[in-house]
Amino acid sequence: xxxxxxxxxxxxxxxxxxxxxxxxxxxxxxxxxxxxxxxxxxxxxxxxxxxxxxxxxxxxxxxxxxxxxxxxxxxxxxxxxxxxxxxxxxxxxxxxxxxxxxxxxx
Amino acid sequence: xxxxxxxxxxxxxxxxxxxxxxxxxxxxxxxxxxxxxxxxxxxxxxxxxxxxxxxxxxxxxxxxxxxxxxxxxxxxxxxxxxxxxxxxxxxxxxxxxxxxxxxxxxxxxxxxxxxxxxxxxxxxxxxxxxxxxxxxxxxxxxxxxxxxxxxxxxxxxxxxxxxxxxxxxxxxxxxxxxxxxxxxxxxxxxxxxxxxxxxxxxxxxxxxxxxxxxxxxxxxxxxxxxxxxxxxxxxxxxxxxxxxxxxxxxxxxxxxxxxxxxxxxxxxxxxxxxxxxxxxxxxxxxxxxxxxxxxxxxxxxxxxxxxxxxxxxxxxxxxxxxxxxxxxxxxxxxxxxxxxxxxxxxxxxxxxxxxxxxxxxxxxxxxxxxxxxxxxxxxxxxxxxxxxxxxxxxxxxxxxxxxxx
Numbered sequence: 001x002x003x004x005x006x007x008x009x010x011x012x013x014x015x016x017x018x019x020x021x022x023x024x025x026x027x028x029x030x031x032x033x034x035x036x037x038x039x040x041x042x043x044x045x046x047x048x049x050x051x052x053x054x055x056x057x058x059x060x061x062x063x064x065x066x067x068x069x070x071x072x073x074x075x076x077x078x079x080x081x082x083x084x085x086x087x088x089x090x091x092x093x094x095x096x097x098x099x100x101x102x103x104x105x106x
Numbered sequence: 107x108x109x110x111x112x113x114x115x116x117x118x119x120x121x122x123x124x125x126x127x128x129x130x131x132x133x134x135x136x137x138x139x140x141x142x143x144x145x146x147x148x149x150x151x152x153x154x155x156x157x158x159x160x161x162x163x164x165x166x167x168x169x170x171x172x173x174x175x176x177x178x179x180x181x182x183x184x185x186x187x188x189x190x191x192x193x194x195x196x197x198x199x200x201x202x203x204x205x206x207x208x209x210x211x212x213x214x215x216x217x218x219x220x221x222x223x224x225x226x227x228x229x230x231x232x233x234x235x236x237x238x239x240x241x242x243x244x245x246x247x248x249x250x251x252x253x254x255x256x257x258x259x260x261x262x263x264x265x266x267x268x269x270x271x272x273x274x275x276x277x278x279x280x281x282x283x284x285x286x287x288x289x290x291x292x293x294x295x296x297x298x299x300x301x302x303x304x305x306x307x308x309x310x311x312x313x314x315x316x317x318x319x320x321x322x323x324x325x326x327x328x329x330x331x332x333x334x335x336x337x338x339x340x341x342x343x344x345x346x347x348x349x350x351x352x353x354x355x356x357x358x359x360x361x362x363x364x365x366x367x368x369x370x371x372x373x374x375x376x377x378x379x380x381x382x383x384x385x386x387x388x389x390x391x392x393x394x395x396x397x398x399x400x401x402x403x404x405x406x407x408x409x410x411x412x413x414x415x416x417x418x419x420x421x422x423x424x425x426x427x428x429x430x431x432x433x434x435x436x437x438x439x440x441x442x443x444x445x446x447x448x449x450x451x452x453x454x455x456x457x458x459x460x461x462x463x464x465x466x467x468x469x470x471x472x473x474x475x476x477x478x479x480x481x482x483x484x485x486x487x488x489x490x491x492x493x494x495x496x497x498x499x500x501x502x503x504x505x506x507x508x509x510x511x
Contacts, residue, residue: 001404002396015406019395021350040496044348044439048337050399073351073399 006059007067007083020056022046023068052091118284119291124298127324128156130478133303134331135159136168140286141471142331147293150479155295160302164283167333170433171464172356172390174369176213176274178233178240179506183489185236190486191469204285206278207383211368213274218263218374226269243270252368254421263375276380306343312451327478329454334434336457345449348495349436349458352393353403357430361385377414389415402432435460440500441507446483446491454478462507
């Protein structure tokens, strides 16, 4: 079981949290201008790196607030925890070919 | 000093070394990759082909699934491809001359709420229209088919009925892989293990080969059949797939006398259980919520599926857990696979089977072989192309998939 440190409540078991998938996926600035391909990217396509991944979690069984985690999807090691107000940590993809997910349609 | 060990039994296939060039290479030596190679050779006469496997043959999800075979999916597109697979399963033991213990012992998908009952009846009717054997059975009939299920109304989630597909069943997954491998090898297919693809050789937007840990291999056609690692390969090739890789765990008990004559699945309390031929109870449930490539998940997922199985089968309360494991499943937003062309010429993809690929193994190979050999999708996989995420023609099978994502 993962242990995640909620920025507000501290270290808790994974069972208190729910997963929110990739972080930093912004809603399109001008939705009406998007092509079908761009909508498909926004709705259905997410990064799926083997290595460090910036993702969202919500502390459902506690303060019910969302926050971000950078976690290595190979080892499940938590590399960073940060709130939406904090800057995104720069994590170098050590011995892996995959950079931290860039987020958003590209 | 131990006695001299007996001779190792004969291998069923050659451990081939890579040649510099093939008419087609298939990335991934699991069930779907093997079936693709088998039907490329058998149906399309392509024998100058190779399967590239980064580890050992059938050591990924082919060795980690819970071996359930059924075709009772809701939508026409899914019923067609899964029913095609079931028809092939019924022929394959003879065709491959290998008894891989395909046992059509039926599957019950339990309904525990009024909405479950309505959805189940709807699916049964849809199945019948598509020529899939299906019926809705009452709790008393459930108890006749599987006497160890607790159908008491006095539990938190009582059994209100079930869908029943008599032709569904289980097979011994590793033997299925070996049967395909032997048949492929006999037709001249090179099965190359310990050969990881590290890049694609491209001429503009056309793929002409792959770079591997055992050197460059040129290929007329390349098929990606890599399950949990499909996104990693796609990134190397320069495009994205709408899949997320999750751990999916399963477990077996110690060996017991035969007590469980069929396959039971429950979406609501959420577990699926059968008893393998040797006697172990085989159970699985939903994926771990987070993305992961670690072939392991969190223990509370195992704990919950055991709790669910105890709710249904009180007789299991003293069964001992023998082993748990995890595989990496590539899950699509609509719980249906992606089989077809990619943005690159001569590169084809077969992925996104998520939590339920084993049952589709023969059909997946059949249509992938057709797509690679002819350059055009087979009518069975035409609806499952990557373009459906742009057109919006999704094939939402989260209900019939029976595994929470």
